[in-house]
Amino acid sequence: MRMTTLSSSALLTDRYELTMLQAALRDGTADRRCVFEVFTRRLPHGRRYGVVAGTGRVLEELAQFRFGAAELEWLASERVVDDATLEYLAGYRFGGTVVGYAEGEVFFPHSPLLVVEGTFAEAVLLETLVLSVLNYDSAVASAASRMTSAALDRPCLEMGSRRAHEWAGVAAARAAVVAGFAGTSNLEAGRRYGLTTIGTAAHAFTLLHDDERSAFASQVDALGPGTTLLVDTYDVKAGVARALEVAGSGLGAVRLDSGDLGVLAHEVRAQLDAAGAHEVRITVTSDLDEHAIAALAVAPVDSYGVGTSVVTGSGAPTCGMVYKLVAREDATGVMQPVAKASTAKTSVGGRKSAARRSVDGRDVEEVLVAGDDDRVRAVSASWDVAREAFAATDGPGELRPLHVPLVVDGHVDDRWTGADGVRTAAERHRLSRAALPRGARRLSADEAALPTVTLALPPA
Numbered sequence: 001m002r003m004t005t006l007s008s009s010a011l012l013t014d015r016y017e018l019t020m021l022q023a024a025l026r027d028g029t030a031d032r033r034c035v036f037e038v039f040t041r042r043l044p045h046g047r048r049y050g051v052v053a054g055t056g057r058v059l060e061e062l063a064q065f066r067f068g069a070a071e072l073e074w075l076a077s078e079r080v081v082d083d084a085t086l087e088y089l090a091g092y093r094f095g096g097t098v099v100g101y102a103e104g105e106v107f108f109p110h111s112p113l114l115v116v117e118g119t120f121a122e123a124v125l126l127e128t129l130v131l132s133v134l135n136y137d138s139a140v141a142s143a144a145s146r147m148t149s150a151a152l153d154r155p156c157l158e159m160g161s162r163r164a165h166e167w168a169g170v171a172a173a174r175a176a177v178v179a180g181f182a183g184t185s186n187l188e189a190g191r192r193y194g195l196t197t198i199g200t201a202a203h204a205f206t207l208l209h210d211d212e213r214s215a216f217a218s219q220v221d222a223l224g225p226g227t228t229l230l231v232d233t234y235d236v237k238a239g240v241a242r243a244l245e246v247a248g249s250g251l252g253a254v255r256l257d258s259g260d261l262g263v264l265a266h267e268v269r270a271q272l273d274a275a276g277a278h279e280v281r282i283t284v285t286s287d288l289d290e291h292a293i294a295a296l297a298v299a300p301v302d303s304y305g306v307g308t309s310v311v312t313g314s315g316a317p318t319c320g321m322v323y324k325l326v327a328r329e330d331a332t333g334v335m336q337p338v339a340k341a342s343t344a345k346t347s348v349g350g351r352k353s354a355a356r357r358s359v360d361g362r363d364v365e366e367v368l369v370a371g372d373d374d375r376v377r378a379v380s381a382s383w384d385v386a387r388e389a390f391a392a393t394d395g396p397g398e399l400r401p402l403h404v405p406l407v408v409d410g411h412v413d414d415r416w417t418g419a420d421g422v423r424t425a426a427e428r429h430r431l432s433r434a435a436l437p438r439g440a441r442r443l444s445a446d447e448a449a450l451p452t453v454t455l456a457l458p459p460a
Contacts, residue, residue: 009061010071010092013128015080021121022085030088030121033335035327035351035373038100038114038130040107044142044316046445049436051145051429052113053175054137055103056421058130059412065129067092088121096122098407099380101354103416104141104178104429105402106436108366108448112352113321115403120328127323135321136168139313140175145433146290146314147306148180149441155182155303156293157198159285160311172311178425181310182303194419203257206233216246226252228283236264240271244280253281253302261286262299269300289314290443327351327373335373348454353380356435356450359397363435366450367399371457379457 024030043050067075067089076086096118107113114130116123148156158176161169173189183196190197201219209215216229225247231239231254243254254272256264261284272280284296285305293304309315324347330336337349353369353376369379380403406413415424433441440449 007064008066008068008071009064009129010067010089010125011074012061012132013125017125017127018075018081018085018089020124021088022081024120024124025085025088031119033329034118034120034123034325035335036116036123036127036323037112037326037347037352038116038134038321038323039110039112039347040320040322042109042320043448044313044319047142047146047316048440048442048446048449049106049108049142049145049433050138050319051141051179052101052103052105052107052134052138053141053178053425054133054171055100055114055406056417056425057137057171057174058114058133059406059417061129061133062094062126062407063412065092065094065126092122092125093410094118094122094126094407095410096407097405097409099403100406101402102404102425102428103421104425104427104432106145106429106432106449107138108450108452110348110368110452111366112354112368112403114406115351116323131321131323133171135318137171137175137178138319138321139317140172140310141179141429142319143290143312143314143316144176144179144181144306144310145429146441146443147288147293147304147310149433150290150294150297150443151304152297154301157181157183157185157283157303157305158307158310159185159199159305160307160309161186163308164311169311174422176306176310177422179429180426181306193422195422200228200255201230203230203233206230212239213242213246216243220247225250228253228255228281230255230257231268232256232258232264236268237271240268244272244275244277249275249277249280251277251280253283255283255285255305257285261292261301262296265296265299265301294443322347337373351376352454354402355399356402357397357399358435361435362437363450364397364437366452368452368454369457370454375457 072086072090075081098116100114158173158181160172164172169186170189173184173186174193177195183198185199187197189195206212206215212234219227229243231243240254243251265282268282281302283303284301288304288306289309325338326349327335327337339349340347350370351373355367356363357365357367369376436449
């Protein structure tokens with residue numbers, strides 16, 4: 001299933017991608033084989049790692065990146081490109097190859113998160129689509145990972161749809177679950193990606209009724225005693241007493257949405273325990289972020305509902321990812337590295353492969369391999385080649401390859417899409433984050449959790 005109701009994702013792009021295509025078609029360079037790389041030059045201030053998310057959505061959108069009659073008619077009417085380019089676009093299908101970090105993997109500055117290979121014409125058109133998805137989803141997942149890390153074994157629940165664009169809310173729910181959230185309030189995300197959905201009642205439901213008791217009684221009658229009752233519309237202590245009166249000790253949970261949540265959680269826990277309701281859980285909401293969650297670590301809280309902060313990346317709404325040409329075929333058919341030298345916006349030329357080195361089960365560095373294009377391709381296919389190449393200088397520990405195949409000759413690997421893709425990504429994130437060095441999950445500002453080293457393959 002796709003994120004929007006559009007029949008095509010082809011116009012979710014920028015005009016200059018099509019005008020570059022027109023010029024390349026005219027001068028004969030459109031068919032040159034090219035390698036584009038997605039990376040970020042830096043992490044947001046204070047972040048020690050990022051989380052790759054949105055890969056499955058990119059692959060789902062790629063299948064719909066087609067220029068149909070409606071798109072072509074509009075492009076013609078606006079004179080965006082010439083007739084020859086329109087003719088090319090009418091038959092456009094991405095037939096190239098994409099490899100990248102598995103969704104859910106952690107990343108660092110200059111990590112080659114996605115490598116797109118194809119003709120210039122095929123690959124240049126994908127820049128905006130790829131970046132718009134990966135930048136947003138990865139920002140949400142990176143924030144969500146900090147939250148689930150701070151929550152330890154207490155579940156976090158995503159409920160931020162009302163603070164985002166309607167379709168961004170679906171994407172955010174998916175990305176949050178990739179980073180360890182246990183569920184979402186967004187029903188479309190639940191339907192589309194097989195996510196657990198949560199939610200019972202807001203303050204409006206209590207205010208609708210003549211008194212709090214009748215509101216609770218109505219909710220319990222409709223949803224059963226295992227529901228969660230919102231007890232802070234009026235007086236919290238009285239609200240808890242009424243909740244127990246109506247639902248009994250079989251009440252599922254009470255929710256606190258205002259006030260000093262730490263103090264209230266202790267008071268409510270004591271009140272519940274005094275009434276013998278030891279199994280009734282306490283969930284807290286109210287503009288939580290990773291720092292607020294960490295501050296509640298010693299409070300008797302059973303779950304956290306997070307809204308605005310998670311869908312906005314908790315202050316970092318984008319990852320700053322870029323899509324840069326790093327290698328292209330020259331006039332003789334030989335692949336040549338290319339790089340941007342602009343001040344503060346440099347790139348490193350040439351195809352790269354990536355692995356993570358670990359010692360005793362803990363990651364110690366990100367390893368990028370660069371050099372002759374064919375040799376780097378061989379490394380990507382088998383890291384035994386890299387081990388042989390660096391037998392004399394290789395560091396201790398084990399190397400874990402990070403690139404996985406996502407698209408092969410235009411065919412999307414469906415393992416990364418849909419509900420199965422989300423589950424696979426969530427498990428990858430759990431394992432990837434667990435392997436980080438001790439201290440990498442601290443919320444205090446610091447350097448990237450792992451250093452990145454680049455190893456140049458010697459000539460064959």
